[in-house]
Amino acid sequence: MRRALGHLRRQIGALVGGFDAGQGGRRLRHFQPSRAHLNTLVAAAGADITARARWLSRNNGYAVNAVESWAGNVVGAGIKPSSLIADADLKAQVQRLWLDWTDAADAEGLTDFYGLQRRAAREVFIAxxxxxxxxxxxxxxxxxxPLQLQMxxxxxxxxxxxxxxxxxxxxxxxxxxxxxxxxxxxxxLRRHPGDVTDPGLAGETVRIPASEIVHVVDPVDAGQLRGVSRFAPAVAKLFLLDQYDDAELDRKKVAAMHALFITTPAPAEAFDAAESDEDGARVLDLQPGSVTMLAPGEEIQTSSPADVGQTYEPFQYRTLLQVSAALGVPYAYLTNDMVRANYxxxxxxxxxxxxxxxxxxHAVMVYQLCxxxxxxxxxxxVMAGALKMPGYARRRGEYLACSWLPPKWDWVDPLKDARAEIEQIEAGLKSRAQALSERGYDAEQVDAEIAADxxxxRRLGLAFGAVGQTAASPDAPSATTED
Incomplete structure (x- = not known):
């Protein structure tokens, strides 16, 4: 019955037409994708995909480079908070306390909070x-x-x-x-299923309330429960390309081992210069500038191993472009190949x-983690008494207000970009606060540092450029800051 209904739908589709993607003709006859929900697919293949992605991130140079490039660009030195509390003194106190705490944020003691951000970016990319x-x-x-984070x-x-x-x-x-x-x-699970060094009971689980867990995931489908590695569409190509490269390397290695071949009309009679290796094969050890006399009829032929061919590099390039698109990382970041790049x-x-x-x-690191x-x-x-915030329970949303500042972007030509940004500020198209936040800095903190400098x-009688000359001038007004 089901087969008959499917055949009827295809007949109707062939008559109506419209979408080639929905036809069952010769070109798409064997294109029968699964209609299962992503949760079903992840349950069936998620463990294998993660294992293969971790293997690539340990053994494949391109995969390692992609992971590090992604984590470096997403997190860099850290996505840092800038409290929006109106009271300047209280804001400064919050920022100092946060900075002190970040060094002790990791329950394992291996890094600080911003290092945990980087590790999180790597894990979400891989797993x-x-x-x-x-x-x-x-x-x-x-x-x-009194708080730490366990990854x-x-x-x-x-x-x-x-x-x-x-x-x-x-x-x-x-x-x-x-x-x-x-x-x-x-x-x-109480212990990692693949860690044989952990003496805990394998398979034993513990229930932890959701309020105590932060789940960082980049969902791609509605209703998705668990994450999918970003390597999923690139695993096969990276692995097969790695095998292909290894095969080419072995072929060239074997070919380079054979420099000369000697043919003789009487193979039963060994020539004097030949020696036998461990396997009993006759070999001739040549020295630079040596002249070896051969028996009558013997000839020397040089080895002419086949080259990889002119299609090797274009094939590699196109394959790596597909891998780059699958991972969402620019080709130059994936391969460190700057030959094809220009400004x-x-x-x-x-x-x-x-x-x-x-x-x-914004959608993953800040919203889900930070x-x-x-x-x-x-x-x-507040509960530990490290911060004194009047009416915290009633004004909690006001106190929690915060902007998260990602690391600034560095360009190939920073001078041109700096000039363009100055012109935008002078034309009123952008504020200094916005420009500083885009560079990963808090405007109030920067202004306070400038005023202090x-x-x-002035106190030391120093002058550095136009700013210093203005500051050192006896007629200069007191330091003020503007946005």
């Missing part, structure tokens, strides 16, 4: 997702704010955990939902790449 657990600490631990890899949340729960809830791919679809908890096409590629990065910074951590950090700081220069 499609990563988790952070809030770990409250005791006052005797000596932290400026949990995606393999720790089993894709195979799917169970119905009383009351209409369910556990889907390790995530517990209530009856109306809200995330309630995560059921993590114009490099800038065009960077503009497109940076738009993608900015969208990712904001929840900032809110939990401030709650912990000028005051110190």
């Amino acid at each position: 499609g997702e990563v988790f952070f657990r809030f770990r409250p600490r005791r006052p005797e631990d000596g932290l400026s704010v 949990i890899p995606s393999e720790m949340l089993p894709l195979t955990r799917n169970d119905p729960l009383p009351g209409g809830g369910a556990i889907r791919q390790g995530i517990e939902f209530d009856a109306i679809g809200r995330r309630v908890a995560y059921h993590f 114009s096409n490099s800038r065009l590629a960077l503009l497109e790449f940076r738009r993608r990065v900015e969208a990712y910074q 904001r929840p951590v900032w809110a939990r950090w401030m709650d912990s700081a 000028r005051a110190r220069e």
Whole structure:
């Protein structure tokens, strides 16, 4: 019955026409994609995709370069907060306390909060997702704010955990939902399934409330629960290209081992200059400038190994372009090949790449990681008495208001860009505050530093360029700052 209905639909489609993509003719007869939801596909193949992506990120040079380039552009030295609290003194206190805390943010003690951001960007690129657990600490631990973050890899949340729960809830791919679809908890494994050095019980899970977990993921489908590696569309090409390169390298290596071949009409009679190797094969060890006498009838032929051919480099280039498009990383960033790049096409590629990065910074890194951590950090700081904020429970939204400043972009020709930005500010098309925020700086902090520098220069009688001359002039007004 189902086959008959499918045949009927194809007949109707052939009569109606319209979309070639929906036809069942000769060209698309064998194009039968799965209609399963992405969650089903991830449950079936997600573990293999992640394992292959991790293997490539450890063993393939292009994959390593892509991961590091992505993390460096998304996070750089860190996506940093600038509090929007109106009280300047309280804002300065919040910023100082945050800066002190960032050094102790990592529960493993391997990096600071901005290093955790970079690790998160790498993990989401490789595995499609990563988790952070809030770990409250005791006052005797000596932290400026009693809070740390524990990073949990995606393999720790089993894709195979799917169970119905009383009351209409369910556990889907390790995530517990209530009856109306809200995330309630995560059921993590106590030990990594691939870590044999951990003596914990394999397969044992622990339930952690969703309020204690930050799930960083870049979803591509509506209703998607778990992440998919960005390597998914590039795994096959990267792996096969790697094998092809290895085969070419081995072929050239074997060919280079054979410099000369000697033919003789009497193979049973060994020539005097020949020796036998470990396998019993006759070899002739030549020295620079040596002259070897051969027996009558023996001839020497040089080895002429086949070259890789003129199509090798164009083939590599086109294949790597496809890999670059699949990963969303410019070709030059993927390969470090600057031969084909010039200023114009490099800038065009960077503009497109940076738009993608900015969208990712806002939608994933800031919204999913930075904001929840900032809110939990401030709650912990107020509860621990590290911050005094009157009416915090009532004015919590006001106190939490914050701008997150990504690292500034460096251009190929910074002088031209700086001049263009100055002209935009002078023409009123952009404010200094906006220009500074785009460079990853807080305008109020920069202005305060400039005012302090000028005051110190006047006090010491120093003069540096036009700014210094104005500051050192006895008739110059007191230092002020403008936007």
